[in-house]
Amino acid sequence: MKNKIKSVKGTYDLLPFEIHKWQEIENKLKKIFSLYNFREIRTPIFEKSKLFSRSVGEFTDIVNKEMYSFLDKGKESLTLRPELTASVVRSYIEHNFQQISPIHKIWYYGPLFRQEKPQAGRYRQFYQFGSEIFGSAYPESDVELIDLAYTIYTKLGLKNFTLYINSLGNKENRSKYIELLKSELLPHKNEMCDNCKNRYENNVLRLFDCKNKICKNIMNEHAPLIIDYLTNEEKDYFNEIKELLENLNIKYKVDPTMVRGLDYYTNMIFEIRSESLGSQDALCGGGRYDNLVEDLGGKSTSAVGFAAGMERLMIAMEKENLFDDELNKLDIYVAIMNENVRNESMKIVKNIRSNNFSVDTDFQRRSVKAMMREANRKKAKFSIVIGENEIQSGEIKIKTMSDGSENTVKIDEISEFLSQNIL
Numbered sequence: 001m002k003n004k005i006k007s008v009k010g011t012y013d014l015l016p017f018e019i020h021k022w023q024e025i026e027n028k029l030k031k032i033f034s035l036y037n038f039r040e041i042r043t044p045i046f047e048k049s050k051l052f053s054r055s056v057g058e059f060t061d062i063v064n065k066e067m068y069s070f071l072d073k074g075k076e077s078l079t080l081r082p083e084l085t086a087s088v089v090r091s092y093i094e095h096n097f098q099q100i101s102p103i104h105k106i107w108y109y110g111p112l113f114r115q116e117k118p119q120a121g122r123y124r125q126f127y128q129f130g131s132e133i134f135g136s137a138y139p140e141s142d143v144e145l146i147d148l149a150y151t152i153y154t155k156l157g158l159k160n161f162t163l164y165i166n167s168l169g170n171k172e173n174r175s176k177y178i179e180l181l182k183s184e185l186l187p188h189k190n191e192m193c194d195n196c197k198n199r200y201e202n203n204v205l206r207l208f209d210c211k212n213k214i215c216k217n218i219m220n221e222h223a224p225l226i227i228d229y230l231t232n233e234e235k236d237y238f239n240e241i242k243e244l245l246e247n248l249n250i251k252y253k254v255d256p257t258m259v260r261g262l263d264y265y266t267n268m269i270f271e272i273r274s275e276s277l278g279s280q281d282a283l284c285g286g287g288r289y290d291n292l293v294e295d296l297g298g299k300s301t302s303a304v305g306f307a308a309g310m311e312r313l314m315i316a317m318e319k320e321n322l323f324d325d326e327l328n329k330l331d332i333y334v335a336i337m338n339e340n341v342r343n344e345s346m347k348i349v350k351n352i353r354s355n356n357f358s359v360d361t362d363f364q365r366r367s368v369k370a371m372m373r374e375a376n377r378k379k380a381k382f383s384i385v386i387g388e389n390e391i392q393s394g395e396i397k398i399k400t401m402s403d404g405s406e407n408t409v410k411i412d413e414i415s416e417f418l419s420q421n422i423l
């Protein structure tokens with residue numbers, strides 16, 4: 001036997017036995033996005049590396065450690081996209097979206113790549129859906145977006161999740177706050193973990209994310225909170241968002257220690273966390289990014305967006321028992337008694353399918369008993385066995401798999417029977 005080749009660490013196959021769960025969610029997502037009048041965008045899987053270093057930030061974990069980058073024919077550095085906002089903004093600028101309409105509401109769905117440590121809810125190839133609103137500097141656009149994310153989880157049936165919001169202020173104000181944070185933390189720097197010592201130099205806000213007990217204590221006791229240093233204008237903006245959320249009955253908590261792993265955010269940021277998940281509990285994250293379009297060479301444009309992980313959503317939905325097996329049921333399984341009736345049976349199968357019922361049949365020429373086992377395994381709602389008698393009489397017994405009861409109907413009327421008996 002030759003050596004088996006296995007999948008790459010941190011990746012996974014979505015198998016035919018479970019794909020219906022993903023498709024169910026994907027269909028619902030599409031519907032909800034269109035209820036809010038968002039349009040889909042699809043951008044390439046890889047982009048120029050500098051797109052991400054310039055947007056996400058040189059010193060973030062994503063750019064610093066996690067990018068899958070390669071030289072294209074030994075020349076230009078390209079990167080498998082680690083997130084999608086940068087690509088959407090690149091496309092927005094490249095195609096002059098601004099000239100087409102002042103407001104754009106866009107959603108996306110697809111795989112992303114980050115070379116991080118694989119664990120539950122964290123993969124190296126993972127899927128995100130997300131959306132962006134371009135062109136509004138008003139808090140109602142922040143709330144439209146938060147409402148959208150919140151509604152997605154509500155409509156999918158999740159119960160155990162909480163919305164957290166915070167404000168990071170604008171860039172200028174934030175850099176003053178960062179100076180203050182650094183000076184307050186300096187006397188404690190030596191006690192911090194090695195990772196935090198590094199972050200202190202390049203990405204000090206991320207110190208709030210450290211799980212190390214000592215670092216946590218230092219932060220609790222000594223770190224000033226950005227929310228206490230917002231300008232009046234920023235405070236008003238944040239308060240307006242809170243009022244609008246209350247107006248829509250969307251429950252939230254302010255988490256003044258929340259920061260995000262990407263540099264481009266300004267003012268409002270938010271996360272939705274699930275209590276059904278373990279330590280990787282963020283279902284989605286997002287916020288306002290008013291400088292990014294300009295930073296990437298476009299005209300100054302206000303924007304707000306969020307990105308949501310599919311895998312964590314799937315884990316949370318499994319935990320909360322939200323998948324309905326019924327969805328995967330086959331309408332009818334057709335067992336073929338022997339070769340004499342194979343041709344007639346194939347016609348019958350094709351005919352029922354043409355009436356929009358899902359049909360499966362045998363491909364192994366085994367015993368009827370084995371075929372019925374197959375019908376059970378495939379969770380068929382009904383089954384029939386076609387033999388010479390049935391073909392001759394033109395009548396057949398349809399078995400209801402859930403209780404074993406049988407109804408005799410004309411072969412020509414199988415579809416009619418199904419339409420009367422399947423909701």
Ligand code: ATP
Binds near residue numbers: 123125126128260283
């Ligand atoms: P986290 O703090 O969980 O690492 P992040 O700060 O990197 O998330 P974003 O980059 O904004 O967050 O990603 C948005 C969402 O995408 C996360 O809330 C999570 O649901 C999902 N996500 C991020 N990284 C991964 C990954 N490696 N595998 C699976 N899902 C992920």
Ligand code: MG
Binds near residue numbers: 261
């Ligand atoms: Mg991360």
